[in-house]
Amino acid sequence: MGPLVSLLLLLLTPAAVPGHGQVHVQSSRGDTGLVPALRLRTEQADNAAQYAGYQVLRVNVDSNGTLDLLRTYEDRPGVDFWTPISPLVPTVDVMVSPDVRSELTRRLKDSGGSYGVNIGNVQDAIVRQNPIPSPFYLELLEGRQGYQLTWKAYHRLAVHHQYMDYVEHEYRGLCSTFSIGISTEGRNVKGIRCGLGEREIWIDGGIHAREWISPAVVSYLVKDFSATSYKEQDILKAFTIYMIPVLNPDGYEYTHTGRRMWRKTRSRTPGSSCVGADPNRNFGYHWGEAGTSTNPCSDVYPGSRPFSEPETRGVRDFLLQHKNKMEMYISFHSYSQMLFVPYGHGTERPSDYDELLRVAQKGAAALQAAGGPAFRVGQASRLLYAASGGSDDWAKAKANIKYSFTFELRDKGFNGFLLPSSLIEQSGRETAAAVKAMIRAIL
Known part of the structure; x- marks a missing residue:
């Protein structure tokens, strides 16, 4: 049904991680228009590469000791809490760099804490989240009238x-x-x-x-x-x-x-x-x-x-x-x-x-x-x-x-x-x- 018909019916019908401590960097000014496919691929690859070796851990917080341990990592470089450190939830999701992961998992084991791995490779997950369409498909989109x-x-x-x-x-x-x-x-x-x-x-x-x-x-x-x-x-x-x-x-x-x-x-x-x-x-x-x-x-x-x-x-x-x-x-x-x-x-x-x-x-x-x-x-x-x-x-x-x-x-x-x-x-x-x-x- 066309837009004019829709309108007529309507009218007529009844009714810290990377970046912590970073100085100000202006975002790209070339992003005010539509972005070519090659640049999309390059930006995605560069962005994902910054998270090489990062993982997202799910830490079980069934004791106050685990909560206190996690709080010592707040605002640290290489650490990004995806869910809050809170006694109201049974688990906390945290993204960690390779070096922090080694330290945190060791301390959790030493204190009797436990964890699992939600995302084993953040770099790969970034690329998988939004696959860049083929050049042919992008060309079809660019030729589509309007948007x-x-x-x-x-x-x-x-x-x-x-x-x-x-x-x-x-x-x-x-x-x-x-x-x-x-x-x-x-x-x-x-x-x-x-x-x-x-x-x-x-x-x-x-x-x-x-x-x-x-x-x-x-x-x-x-x-x-x-x-x-x-x-x-x-x-x-x-x-x-x-x-x-x-x-x-x-x-x-x-x-x-x-x-x-x-x-x-x-x-x-x-x-x-x-x-x-x-x-x-x-x-x-x-x-x-x-x-x-x-x-x-x-x-x-x-x-x-x-x-x-x-x-x-x-x-x-x-x-x-x-x-x-x-x-x-x-x-x-x-x-x-x-x-x-x-x-x-x-x-x-x-x-x-x-x-x-x-x-x-x-x-x-x-x-x-x-x-x-x-x-x-x-x-x-x-x-x-x-x-x-x-x-x-x-x-x-x-x-x-x-x-x-x-x-x-x-x-x-x-x-x-x-x-x-x-x-x-x-x-x-x-x-x-x-x-x-x-x-x-x-x-």
């Missing part, structure tokens, strides 16, 4: 932006692009709105740079709310949905051209040679408390002050301008297969917690019914660990958005942040089912 994005591969920022431009052009009157500002390195923090309703919903992805499945899933939602809009008339007549696939564009591009496991923004840190802040610790609600570090080299460094980052300021300003209409906030992360409701900074619960839980449980049930895995639902502070300065807590407490949620997408650690591109489409389908069920729960 090159697919849901069979992870794409660069320019391809996501190109796809949103295509949707705006093809679904005029239903969808249009917008921007919430410019990143530290001069990139557009770009999104697309779809819908005709006065009520509003916000969806973002890619706030943490290395979580590639997040932008891919948000782009899948863009497709569902445009190309298949005829199926979602009840939602799109009631709501306008604002979607930003890549909220941290500098960090996202750097995971392609610099360090695959980069998490933060790419801003300069006053008084330090270390780069960036964790944008999901940078929001001005309980800023700088639980789950953060004052070390600028840390992955959970919350910035020099609340909203120090242009990306988070853009979200703040946009949501406050729309606070009388915005009814739902959803942010996508990975990984752990959980769906969080506020608050994450501590065990305090909002007065309407039961209503938020009802809507979240509708989403988790729909996700599983669509063929997805079971997602645990609840507060991050009770299911995983407390983290302050998060976007979902701020959206609920300060922007007065009643329904605020965070998804932690696939998987549970077998692939972690290196979820193969072959799982994008399934992840998109099941997550879209969840999001639509949650929206319909508040219609």
Whole structure:
């Protein structure tokens, strides 16, 4: 069904690791356009090679002694905790360099601790995650009218932006692009709105740079709310949905051209040679408390002050301008297969917690019914660990958005942040089912 027919129906139908301590390095400025295949291959090979010999261990933390041992490795070069050191979880996933691996595994054995290996070769896993298409297939994509994005591969920022431009052009009157500002390195923090309703919903992805499945899933939602809009008339007549696939564009591009496991923004840190802040610790609600570090080299460094980052300021300003209409906030992360409701900074619960839980449980049930895995639902502070300065807590407490949620997408650690591109489409389908069920729960 063509876009004009879809629109007519809608209108007419009733209703630390490598990089720790690194000085500031500007991301490649050549990434503002589509990237040639040869350069893609070269960048991927160079990026992966930096992780030669690295492994991801799953450490069993059935004793406080093991937790204390792991804490001695926080912020050390060659160590990257993929899941938090927390008494709430039975295991901790940690990526380690070859030299640290030898030391850590020896100390674990000496103390009676135990571990397994989730990823035996991080370098190989990086290459396997996103195979570069053949020259013939790339040529077909380049010849395709409008856009090159697919849901069979992870794409660069320019391809996501190109796809949103295509949707705006093809679904005029239903969808249009917008921007919430410019990143530290001069990139557009770009999104697309779809819908005709006065009520509003916000969806973002890619706030943490290395979580590639997040932008891919948000782009899948863009497709569902445009190309298949005829199926979602009840939602799109009631709501306008604002979607930003890549909220941290500098960090996202750097995971392609610099360090695959980069998490933060790419801003300069006053008084330090270390780069960036964790944008999901940078929001001005309980800023700088639980789950953060004052070390600028840390992955959970919350910035020099609340909203120090242009990306988070853009979200703040946009949501406050729309606070009388915005009814739902959803942010996508990975990984752990959980769906969080506020608050994450501590065990305090909002007065309407039961209503938020009802809507979240509708989403988790729909996700599983669509063929997805079971997602645990609840507060991050009770299911995983407390983290302050998060976007979902701020959206609920300060922007007065009643329904605020965070998804932690696939998987549970077998692939972690290196979820193969072959799982994008399934992840998109099941997550879209969840999001639509949650929206319909508040219609």
